Amino acid sequence: SGSAARRAAVKAVSDYAIPHKDFSEPLGELFGKNVFGPTEMKARLPKNVFRSVIATIDEGAPLDPTVADAVASAMRDWAMENGASHYAHVFYPLTGLTAEKHDSFLEPSSDSSSMAEFSGKTLLQGEPDGSSFPNGGIRSTFEARGYTGWDVTSPAYILENPNGNTLCIPTVFISWTGEALDKKTPLLRSQQAMSVQAARVLRLFGHTDIDTVVSYAGAEQEYFLVDEHFYYARPDLMSAGRTLFGAPPAKGQEFDDHYFGAIPERVLAYMIEVDRELFKQGILAKTRHNEVAPGQFEIAPLFERSNLAHDHQQLMMTTLRKVAGRYNMTCLLHEKPFAGVNGSGKHVNFSIGNKNQGNLLNPGDTPHENAQFLVFCAAVIRSVHLYGGLLRAVVASASNDFRLGANEAPPAIISMFLGDQLMDVFDQIAKGGATGSKESGTLHVGVDTLPPMKADPGDRNRTSPFAFTGNRFEFRAPGSNQSISGPMVAINTIMAEAMDHIATELETAVAAGTDFNDAVQTLLTAIITDHGAAVFNGNGYSDEWQEEAATRGLLNLRTTPDALQQFSEPAVIEVLDKYDVLSPRELASRQEVYLEQYILSVHVEAKQTAELGRTTILPAAQRYLGELAGVAASLKAVDLPWDTGTLTAISGLVTELLGALEQLDAALAHEPEGTSMEHAVAARDTLIPPMTAVRAAADALEGLVADDLWPLPTYQEMLTVI
Ligand code: ADP
Ligand code: MG
Numbered sequence: 035s036g037s038a039a040r041r042a043a044v045k046a047v048s049d050y051a052i053p054h055k056d057f058s059e060p061l062g063e064l065f066g067k068n069v070f071g072p073t074e075m076k077a078r079l080p081k082n083v084f085r086s087v088i089a090t091i092d093e094g095a096p097l098d099p100t101v102a103d104a105v106a107s108a109m110r111d112w113a114m115e116n117g118a119s120h121y122a123h124v125f126y127p128l129t130g131l132t133a134e135k136h137d138s139f140l141e142p143s144s145d146s147s148s149m150a151e152f153s154g155k156t157l158l159q160g161e162p163d164g165s166s167f168p169n170g171g172i173r174s175t176f177e178a179r180g181y182t183g184w185d186v187t188s189p190a191y192i193l194e195n196p197n198g199n200t201l202c203i204p205t206v207f208i209s210w211t212g213e214a215l216d217k218k219t220p221l222l223r224s225q226q227a228m229s230v231q232a233a234r235v236l237r238l239f240g241h242t243d244i245d246t247v248v249s250y251a252g253a254e255q256e257y258f259l260v261d262e263h264f265y266y267a268r269p270d271l272m273s274a275g276r277t278l279f280g281a282p283p284a285k286g287q288e289f290d291d292h293y294f295g296a297i298p299e300r301v302l303a304y305m306i307e308v309d310r311e312l313f314k315q316g317i318l319a320k321t322r323h324n325e326v327a328p329g330q331f332e333i334a335p336l337f338e339r340s341n342l343a344h345d346h347q348q349l350m351m352t353t354l355r356k357v358a359g360r361y362n363m364t365c366l367l368h369e370k371p372f373a374g375v376n377g378s379g380k381h382v383n384f385s386i387g388n389k390n391q392g393n394l395l396n397p398g399d400t401p402h403e404n405a406q407f408l409v410f411c412a413a414v415i416r417s418v419h420l421y422g423g424l425l426r427a428v429v430a431s432a433s434n435d436f437r438l439g440a441n442e443a444p445p446a447i448i449s450m451f452l453g454d455q456l457m458d459v460f461d462q463i464a465k466g467g468a469t470g471s472k473e474s475g476t477l478h479v480g481v482d483t484l485p486p487m488k489a490d491p492g493d494r495n496r497t498s499p500f501a502f503t504g505n506r507f508e509f510r511a512p513g514s515n516q517s518i519s520g521p522m523v524a525i526n527t528i529m530a531e532a533m534d535h536i537a538t539e540l541e542t543a544v545a546a547g548t549d550f551n552d553a554v555q556t557l558l559t560a561i562i563t564d565h566g567a568a569v570f571n572g573n574g575y576s577d578e579w580q581e582e583a584a585t586r587g588l589l590n591l592r593t594t595p596d597a598l599q600q601f602s603e604p605a606v607i608e609v610l611d612k613y614d615v616l617s618p619r620e621l622a623s624r625q626e627v628y629l630e631q632y633i634l635s636v637h638v639e640a641k642q643t644a645e646l647g648r649t650t651i652l653p654a655a656q657r658y659l660g661e662l663a664g665v666a667a668s669l670k671a672v673d674l675p676w677d678t679g680t681l682t683a684i685s686g687l688v689t690e691l692l693g694a695l696e697q698l699d700a701a702l703a704h705e706p707e708g709t710s711m712e713h714a715v716a717a718r719d720t721l722i723p724p725m726t727a728v729r730a731a732a733d734a735l736e737g738l739v740a741d742d743l744w745p746l747p748t749y750q751e752m753l754t755v756i
Pocket of ligand 2: 332
């Protein structure tokens, strides 16, 4: 069934044969093959140079420029041995995408031949013409230069192409004034700030061999796959990354038969190739499975230091997209490609720690470790309560609005889930400390007496945006399409603030002669009393929670303009400035860029809705209307009965559709004046309602118009034919 184009697409899908490839090289041997990492460096660099580079990677020491030439030449030799003719500085502009500018190694030499050149200076600094990247007013055109600088903490790697390879150098992207134009610079800065404060807390707990504290991140990536034949027949998927039309299929996700079900063979073949590609880049892809919705899947790598996890996550998104094409599929990373079925998130799991002190969010075996663990947990509680608005703002985007704040978990309210055991402990602490624990008798929170806690992932609360899962927190609000930089910058910074506060309180108490155990007890009681409002273990999806959260004074920011307003809050500006993560100007520029992106996305969708509505949906409906009217007239002429119900319904919907299209056109024609915030609010309030109305009429028509006239591939086709 279906229109001719749809029938052809379905036939192409069923005729598709999975390409089988020679993957005999064991995965283990592939790992890190394309990476110029420590092993490769050690083998190729003079000892002192190697040591200097490793110090920079491990301790964040500035790179000694005198070693740059040695590193560059070793790197070039390695790259050329691996088939690279070009190198690229890779950077992460505020669009959330990955940008790269390629240059040839070849330079002219005096005898009119050419030779491969790649100096330390070229390694350390590049000058892409960055003038067309959004900068939110930081650069005016007369000072359009942006500089890329090698980020030594992230290893260079080879990007393979059947026609030739490229050496990729991860970089930061800054203006000539040193201001951050990218998503990587603030991540590195926030990491440093967090480390300093964490060390203060560790010192109080008597540690002496304190290694640099880092944050670790492991991001679970959800995505949809659709066959290319359907993708190219859906202009909305192509321009907006999501379907702007489409009635829900008769069979959706309610049978729960897809989740963790057998992976379709074609998809598995794809996943196997994705994993291999990632392995070569030193990314340890760990899990792969079907997700809740039909056509939806997930991949999760092993967690890493968040600066590296960030770059790898970007590479993972690129790889997911690229490899899909090799199997005639398109990978959709949009947060809500299909209305009425589960959306896609990117759950960012994070912890903090280091080699010597281990994972600081892991409940330990001894009372001492546990008191320390509770202090770091308390830091998270304080952070989430004081800066929930910032956490919401860093995950704001037009597409993520369809998850947060819509009828989907997690909600737009930023609260945290602690699980039963930890909740019980903090409940007792709130009551004053020396109390009985559920399981273990008397509990006094102190470094000497706290009983061991089981590392208990607890029952998983899937509706909480911020959940403790045994030895880490899982931030579930980030969208599938987003960079993990924003979330990790926010987490590092607000943790720095909380640990600064905690260290100062404890240092002051101890200096005043208070017993350390008592000081910890007092501190924990104060934090859970002042900031416990952010803790919520119930169903975050319920209406009651919306009311309860309001009485607790928690923010409920449903849309991107509301969320981005948080970047103007004095407390947010101050915390980012105080810890040297983003200056007020850098923060304002981000607010500006993200608002522009929101306006742009809503406009693209509005225009696409208007166009598809008028040129594709309306003609189909009108054709069918004409057909029905013809039948009605013929039957009437011979005095046969005719039920006019369908005719009337379609006619009514066509009128509705036309009306909504007119409203949408009028809204699109209106050029609002004012600030970017005012534009964003106008886009939200004047474009989205008529878009929704156009879609409602169109989706209702889909249920009435003869299937052979319906022009767009249906949800059923796109979601079940893989
Ligand atoms: P889930 O059961 O939540 O779906 P997954 O196995 O899909 O779990 O993903 C969990 C993610 O959390 C992985 O990326 C994993 O590496 C990461 N993770 C595990 N432990 C930690 C930790 N201590 N710190 C940060 N991330 C972690
Ligand atoms: Mg998972």
